Amino acid sequence: MKRFLVFIVAFAFLHTAIQIASGWVLTAFYTPDLYSSAEVVRNEVTFGSVTHLPFIFLMTSASIAYLISQKVGRRTVVNS
Structure with a gap:
């Protein structure tokens, strides 16, 4: 959950900075x-x-993308 919050906060900060720039x-x-x-x-x-609707949609899509990447990127550990 901590990685998710760091991702969302960083994403929101970068999005805001790019919009202002x-x-x-x-x-x-x-x-x-x-x-x-x-x-x-x-x-x-x-x-x-x-x-604020576009920002809400952006955050929702970023959250979904993060969750999908975590599901797909999971590696199973096989005990030998």
């Missing part, structure tokens, strides 16, 4: 297209809604 890179290299927009530029910014 990719968001930073995408934001840094984003160039808005001001000329193709026919709308008047407003001074307000709107963001989409935040949901």
Whole structure:
């Protein structure tokens, strides 16, 4: 059980770090297209809604993958 918790915590940490890094890179290299927009530029910014559902699915699939790898990777010890 300890190995499972270490795996899940490390997986969650790495996933979060990669998401933050990719968001930073995408934001840094984003160039808005001001000329193709026919709308008047407003001074307000709107963001989409935040949901934790993809993270929950990711953790569930990581857990299942870990459990499958532990079942498949088990080696039987044969007493000679």
